[in-house]
Amino acid sequence: MTRVSPPSEAAGGRLRVRAGRFPWLLVVPALGGLAFLVLPFAGLLARAPWATLGTRLLMPEVRGALWLSLTTATAATAVAVLLGVPLAWLLARADFPGRRLARALVTVPLVIPPVVGGVALLLALGRRGLVGRHLDAWFGLTLPFSPAAVVLAQVFVAMPFLVISVEGALRGADRRYEEAAATLGASRAVVFRRVTLPMVGPGVLAGAVLAWARALGEFGATITFAGNFPGRTQTMPLAIYLAMQESPESAIVLSLVLLGVSLVILVALRDRWTGAL
Amino acid sequence: MVDRTTAAAAAGLLLAALAACAPTEGGDGGAQQERTVTVFAAASLTEVFEELGERFDREHPHAHVEFNFAGSSDLANQIHEGAPADVFASADSRTMRSVAEDDRAAAEPAVFARNALRIAVPSDNPAGVESLSDLADPGVKVALCAEEVPCGAAAAEALEAAGVEVTPVSRERDVKAALTKTELGEVDAALIYRTDVRAGGDVAGIAFPEAEQAANDYSIAMLTGAANTGPARAWTGLVLSDEGAEVFDDAGFTPV
Numbered sequence: 001m002t003r004v005s006p007p008s009e010a011a012g013g014r015l016r017v018r019a020g021r022f023p024w025l026l027v028v029p030a031l032g033g034l035a036f037l038v039l040p041f042a043g044l045l046a047r048a049p050w051a052t053l054g055t056r057l058l059m060p061e062v063r064g065a066l067w068l069s070l071t072t073a074t075a076a077t078a079v080a081v082l083l084g085v086p087l088a089w090l091l092a093r094a095d096f097p098g099r100r101l102a103r104a105l106v107t108v109p110l111v112i113p114p115v116v117g118g119v120a121l122l123l124a125l126g127r128r129g130l131v132g133r134h135l136d137a138w139f140g141l142t143l144p145f146s147p148a149a150v151v152l153a154q155v156f157v158a159m160p161f162l163v164i165s166v167e168g169a170l171r172g173a174d175r176r177y178e179e180a181a182a183t184l185g186a187s188r189a190v191v192f193r194r195v196t197l198p199m200v201g202p203g204v205l206a207g208a209v210l211a212w213a214r215a216l217g218e219f220g221a222t223i224t225f226a227g228n229f230p231g232r233t234q235t236m237p238l239a240i241y242l243a244m245q246e247s248p249e250s251a252i253v254l255s256l257v258l259l260g261v262s263l264v265i266l267v268a269l270r271d272r273w274t275g276a277l
Numbered sequence: 278m279v280d281r282t283t284a285a286a287a288a289g290l291l292l293a294a295l296a297a298c299a300p301t302e303g304g305d306g307g308a309q310q311e312r313t314v315t316v317f318a319a320a321s322l323t324e325v326f327e328e329l330g331e332r333f334d335r336e337h338p339h340a341h342v343e344f345n346f347a348g349s350s351d352l353a354n355q356i357h358e359g360a361p362a363d364v365f366a367s368a369d370s371r372t373m374r375s376v377a378e379d380d381r382a383a384a385e386p387a388v389f390a391r392n393a394l395r396i397a398v399p400s401d402n403p404a405g406v407e408s409l410s411d412l413a414d415p416g417v418k419v420a421l422c423a424e425e426v427p428c429g430a431a432a433a434e435a436l437e438a439a440g441v442e443v444t445p446v447s448r449e450r451d452v453k454a455a456l457t458k459t460e461l462g463e464v465d466a467a468l469i470y471r472t473d474v475r476a477g478g479d480v481a482g483i484a485f486p487e488a489e490q491a492a493n494d495y496s497i498a499m500l501t502g503a504a505n506t507g508p509a510r511a512w513t514g515l516v517l518s519d520e521g522a523e524v525f526d527d528a529g530f531t532p533v
Contacts, residue, residue: 119457122461122463123461126461126462126463127462127463128461128462128463144446144463145418145446145447145463223449223450223454224454226447227420227446227447227448227449227458228423228447228448228449228450229445229446229447229448230448233447241450242423242425242448242450243425244350244351244354245348245350245351245354245423245425245426246350246425248354248357
């Protein structure tokens with residue numbers, strides 16, 4: 001059915017379907033999967049109050065929540081890239097004791113409920129937390145209920161996506177290019193910057209987009225660790241949850257806004273980095 | 278190579294899964310389903326309703342009560358969307374009204390208990406809070422419930438009655454979340470129900486005069502389309518009985 005071309009033919013191993021054989025057997029489950037993912041949004045669109053859409057969008061609290069969401073998610077992605085890429089490199093390339101344990105620990109935030117992550121962040125960085133206690137005593141710094149807490153909550157849930165994505169790219173990259181550069185006299189830093197990074201660039205970008213999207217949708221850890229205050233820590237998902245308590249219509253509108261904005265940004269990114277994703 | 282068998286098996290599995298998830302038309306239930314009464318109840322009723330539920334199961338060997346506890350507004354939304362509930366118990370009249378206006382209440386909702394707010398502070402009261410007016414101090418970190426949920430609406434009423442302006446650091450999604458933030462000492466004070474102060478760990482409650490003006494009434498109603506009207510009526514009766522009142526009183530509610 002499919003055949004992986006050998007690495008010599010094309011780095012990255014493209015998949016080729018032999019001509020004249022359409023994989024009909026996969027169509028039924030594939031369409032089922034697609035329908036399952038798309039159907040809920042059809043429900044949202046069917047119930048959207050189109051008539052009042054415009055007036056609801058102009059509410060200042062909506063703009064505030066959207067702006068906060070976009071800025072914190074972007075900041076969280078930047079932090080995740082700065083800390084996550086070196087971490088991914090260590091996990092993929094360095095041999096150190098406890099590496100398997102470290103890799104398992106990186107994936108913990110993916111499996112624990114975000115609310116529990118929020119409680120854990122409070123117990124570590126809160127006013128009476130393990131580390132937070134000292135931050136408060138020495139620097140007068142309290143993290144919870146601040147925009148910084150929103151970013152930290154998002155980094156906690158989103159960074160694993162980036163690390164896993166970049167680590168996968170590093171493992172799949174052909175190491176001979178780096179070896180060649182090293183034998184030609186490039187220092188480790190130069191090899192990393194000029195050879196490794198460009199090779200795993202698409203992986204970093206895909207991981208960053210995933211992390212950004214996950215940060216944008218973050219709810220549980222944020223409301224638990226950063227609390228909910230309009231203009232300071234109320235991101236779009238929090239505004240949507242609370243709107244749901246009073247009027248499902250408003251919640252649907254806000255959801256559509258978030259959906260629309262993220263689609264626009266993701267599509268724009270994709271055009272800018274043609275073929276990278 | 279994906280072979281025909283694997284693909285067929287995968288497709289079969291998918292269809293089986295979809296079939297398992299599909300809603301079954303009512304009336305397929307055996308004797309088991311005939312006797313279960315499903316109660317949607319406000320989160321602050323968790324402890325008292327579970328205790329009453331044990332008594333109910335003991336007193337009615339042929340019936341069993343099952344609960345779905347959540348924020349009153351969440352439950353009301355689920356009921357609007359046609360969730361299969363037999364009885365609804367809400368933490369305030371506003372939410373119950375929205376269900377009644379939707380013609381889901383089978384009978385006039387009945388009030389069965391009353392709750393009142395307290396200022397909850399961590400046991401060591403780090404900010405030295407004594408009264409409602411202390412919460413207006415910018416140096417005091419206060420958590421309130423969001424105004425969309427009953428405890429937040431009650432807090433707004435109480436603060437207005439007292440003429441106190443409070444800027445909270447957070448508007449929590451429900452009363453239990455505000456309690457947790459206080460227990461952990463992340464906030465210096467929160468306005469939550471008396472019963473939750475009592476159920477909490479390292480917190481102390483401070484009474485204030487305006488609390489009575491912002492008391493909230495818990496009401497209960499049987500819902501239209503209840504699968505088992507007999508057991509549903511029996512459960513509602515137990516909640517409204519003297520025996521029920523005793524349980525509410527013990528937990529710090531004011532029986533009505």
